[in-house]
Amino acid sequence: MSLLAHKHMLGLVDYSEQEITMILDTAMRMKDILDRPVKKVPTLRGVTVVNLFFEASTRTRISFELAEKRLSADTLNFSASGSSLSKGETLLDTALNIEAMKIDVVVMRHKSPGSPHFLARHLDSVIVNAGDGTHEHPTQALLDMLTLREKFGTLKGLRVCLVGDISHSRVALSNIIGLKTMGANVTLCAPATLIPRDVQKFGVDITHNLDEAIQNCDALNILRIQLERQTAGLFPSLREYQKYFGLTRERLAKASSPLTILHPGPMNRGVEITSDVADSEHSVILQQVTNGVAVRMAVLYLLAGAQPQPA
Amino acid sequence: MQRNYSNFEDPARARNLILEGARVVDPRLKLDAAVNLHVHDGILTVAPADVPADADVIDLRGHIITPGWFDLHVHLREPGREVAETVESGCQAAMNGGFTGVACMPNTDPPLDDVGRVQWVMEKAAKWPVDVSVIAAATRERAGKELVDMSELVEVGVRGFSDDGAPIRNTAVLRHAMEYANMLGARVFQHADDPDLSSGGAMNEGEWSTRLGLPGIPSVGETADVLRCILLAEYTGAAVHICHVSTKDSVQWIRWAKEHKLPVTAEVCPHHLFQTEESCKDFDTDYKMSPPLRTEADRMACLAGLVDGTLDAYCTDHAPHSWEVKMQEFDVAPFGVVGLETALGLAFTHLVPNVMDLAALLERTVYGPREILQQPIPQIANGAPANLTIIDPKAVWTVDPAKFRSRSRNSSFKGMTLKGSARGIVNRGFAVIKNGRSA
Numbered sequence: 055m056s057l058l059a060h061k062h063m064l065g066l067v068d069y070s071e072q073e074i075t076m077i078l079d080t081a082m083r084m085k086d087i088l089d090r091p092v093k094k095v096p097t098l099r100g101v102t103v104v105n106l107f108f109e110a111s112t113r114t115r116i117s118f119e120l121a122e123k124r125l126s127a128d129t130l131n132f133s134a135s136g137s138s139l140s141k142g143e144t145l146l147d148t149a150l151n152i153e154a155m156k157i158d159v160v161v162m163r164h165k166s167p168g169s170p171h172f173l174a175r176h177l178d179s180v181i182v183n184a185g186d187g188t189h190e191h192p193t194q195a196l197l198d199m200l201t202l203r204e205k206f207g208t209l210k211g212l213r214v215c216l217v218g219d220i221s222h223s224r225v226a227l228s229n230i231i232g233l234k235t236m237g238a239n240v241t242l243c244a245p246a247t248l249i250p251r252d253v254q255k256f257g258v259d260i261t262h263n264l265d266e267a268i269q270n271c272d273a274l275n276i277l278r279i280q281l282e283r284q285t286a287g288l289f290p291s292l293r294e295y296q297k298y299f300g301l302t303r304e305r306l307a308k309a310s311s312p313l314t315i316l317h318p319g320p321m322n323r324g325v326e327i328t329s330d331v332a333d334s335e336h337s338v339i340l341q342q343v344t345n346g347v348a349v350r351m352a353v354l355y356l357l358a359g360a361q362p363q364p365a
Numbered sequence: 366m367q368r369n370y371s372n373f374e375d376p377a378r379a380r381n382l383i384l385e386g387a388r389v390v391d392p393r394l395k396l397d398a399a400v401n402l403h404v405h406d407g408i409l410t411v412a413p414a415d416v417p418a419d420a421d422v423i424d425l426r427g428h429i430i431t432p433g434w435f436d437l438h439v440h441l442r443e444p445g446r447e448v449a450e451t452v453e454s455g456c457q458a459a460m461n462g463g464f465t466g467v468a469c470m471p472n473t474d475p476p477l478d479d480v481g482r483v484q485w486v487m488e489k490a491a492k493w494p495v496d497v498s499v500i501a502a503a504t505r506e507r508a509g510k511e512l513v514d515m516s517e518l519v520e521v522g523v524r525g526f527s528d529d530g531a532p533i534r535n536t537a538v539l540r541h542a543m544e545y546a547n548m549l550g551a552r553v554f555q556h557a558d559d560p561d562l563s564s565g566g567a568m569n570e571g572e573w574s575t576r577l578g579l580p581g582i583p584s585v586g587e588t589a590d591v592l593r594c595i596l597l598a599e600y601t602g603a604a605v606h607i608c609h610v611s612t613k614d615s616v617q618w619i620r621w622a623k624e625h626k627l628p629v630t631a632e633v634c635p636h637h638l639f640q641t642e643e644s645c646k647d648f649d650t651d652y653k654m655s656p657p658l659r660t661e662a663d664r665m666a667c668l669a670g671l672v673d674g675t676l677d678a679y680c681t682d683h684a685p686h687s688w689e690v691k692m693q694e695f696d697v698a699p700f701g702v703v704g705l706e707t708a709l710g711l712a713f714t715h716l717v718p719n720v721m722d723l724a725a726l727l728e729r730t731v732y733g734p735r736e737i738l739q740q741p742i743p744q745i746a747n748g749a750p751a752n753l754t755i756i757d758p759k760a761v762w763t764v765d766p767a768k769f770r771s772r773s774r775n776s777s778f779k780g781m782t783l784k785g786s787a788r789g790i791v792n793r794g795f796a797v798i799k800n801g802r803s804a
């Protein structure tokens with residue numbers, strides 16, 4: 055029984071400003087629960103959630119698991135290394151098995167874009183996308199937005215710059231979609247080889263100059279750079295990347311006003327971000343982690359736990 | 366005498382058959398008239414003076430009869446992937462789709478790269494009323510290194526060589542394959558692509574691949590290879606055929622090559638003419654094909670290329686895949702879409718008469734493909750072997766893959782309503798006509 059217009063959370067692409075606002079508002083109330091001495095409410099009692107992780111992601115899985123437990127759901131963890139086929143079983147077979155076990159909610163992480171959409175077509179369960187390859191990672195974007203909204207009061211007109219490997223990030227697309235829906239201005243800053251084709255159709259600005267970007271934004275969301283992209287020929291060396299696209303104290307000092315720094319983790323300290331920046335007073339990286347639990351509680355509550363208001 | 370002509374599994378012999386009342390069209394013979402056709406032991410009489418008393422008469426008023434259509438690019442999957450298609454099921458799909466001839470590609474497992482395997486397919490096909498031309502592999506094992514025994518293969522009837530499914534990557538090997546095939550009166554069919562650019566890609570690189578987070582296949586990879594083929598054709602004088610053209614720039618360069626009288630031919634598929642990358646938006650793997658569905662601008666350029674003759678053949682790239690392998694994650698599922706049973710309906714829904722007339726369409730479906738492969742051109746004339754496609758241009762039907770004769774269901778046109786359908790074919794002394802019970 056969902057209070058949202060959507061049964062699932064496959065991505066932020068179809069979510070309206072009102073729905074995102076409802077999720078962020080609900081997440082604020084969930085944060086209150088996290089501050090109580092007994093951090094648990096019976097909201098999802100009797101609801102069974104399976105965390106279906108086809109790809110290792112300890113942080114996201116723990117964050118979801120904690121959110122589920124705080125809401126008193128029954129939880130199960132399923133992890134498979136590599137693809138669903140590594141055990142010779144197809145994703146469809148996996149789905150049908152879940153269906154047969156009468157699960158209510160599936161939280162899913164998979165390397166293939168669209169795999170939660172695939173599952174949603176074959177299951178009655180509520181599907182929550184916990185990252186489908188380089189497609190969407192909606193709860194990450196929501197926790198980023200919650201963190202920014204806490205800091206700035208509103209997302210409308212906020213200038214946010216995403217820095218780093220936009221092409222291969224599982225964070226970038228949901229952030230772009232969500233921030234644009236909420237009325238923020240989005241700039242992408244990366245080497246040309248790490249910017250996906252035609253991404254400007256989302257209404258974002260693109261720059262290859264981090265110093266310039268820093269002058270024109272309120273918050274920087276620093277994305278993880280994957281070391282194997284260098285051997286794929288997408289940039290010449292980590293040293294060069296760090297020099298031109300790495301966030302350092304000196305670079306940050308040139309900003310006209312203090313900037314808020316986000317990073318979805320895990321960080322490569324000294325590559326895309328230096329430790330003195332990551333641990334500085336401008337960094338909200340640990341708030342992001344706390345907000346992650348609250349946002350996931352809100353999403354699960356709204357999709358699977360909330361009763362419609364009496365008319 | 367009553368005979369049932371609607372049996373696909375066991376086609377009836379065309380011994381003594383009157384096809385009555387259809388509009389009979391053979392543009393190259395300037396024939397376009399409502400006349401009866403008599404097929405006697407597979408041989409035609411046009412407008413017979415009288416109807417033989419013992420003939421089977423099939424009422425085809427409101428229908429069109431044309432020379433038999435030929436699909437220049439299909440995959441029959443045998444040997445190796447019989448679960449997806451066989452020579453038999455592929456021939457039945459061709460019959461159901463109105464094709465009397467197909468050219469099948471060699472990317473089977475093992476590949477069709479020697480005389481024994483090629484003849485094995487030819488023998489399997491011989492009992493069906495569909496002319497199956499085998500396009501042999503251009504290189505041994507399709508590995509892109511050593512040429513196959515081209516002379517021997519040409520001796521058994523092969524006129525096309527291709528490593529389709531993949532391009533011949535090494536430019537020297539491509540050059541030599543083109544030169545050697547050309548010496549034998551055959552030509553290389555190139556699946557134009559740059560694997561370094563397309564590797565790992567799942568759909569066209571562009572706005573939609575970015576929206577869907579799917580790895581992209583850039584259109585420039587195809588076009589760059591098309592240019593490589595054109596440059597080699599110019600340098601060597603050898604003929605080359607570009608398979609399943611999908612990009613605007615490919616069409617432009619092929620047009621340029623033809624303007625410069627280079628021996629370059631090309632083909633285009635219905636999905637590239639009638640669908641775009643946006644179809645991938647629900648991650649439905651029936652829309653995953655190689656080359657991928659492109660942009661609207663690419664689609665329009667392909668359409669213009671087909672209309673003005675830059676693209677010589679309208680073919681399907683019929684690529685059957687079993688339900689199991691298509692029912693996977695989008696990036697994991699194989700490329701390919703079936704097409705034999707929808708191509709004619711799509712042509713009558715979207716091409717004729719809106720963007721091209723019937724005569725022009727038949728250039729791309731009857732004559733062009735056979736000229737490229739040097740197959741005999743069917744004629745609707747007295748004494749000629751009956752090689753006919755029977756079309757019901759007014760039939761309105763909804764594409765239901767469950768009703769295909771193909772063993773596979775991976776159609777990107779599923780659920781679409783089409784106007785115009787294949788009623789049947791006559792070829793090789795057989796007739797297969799749906800609801801074809803003589804009066």
Ligand SMILES: [Zn+2]
Pocket residue numbers: 529530531556608609655656
């Ligand atoms: Zn091909």
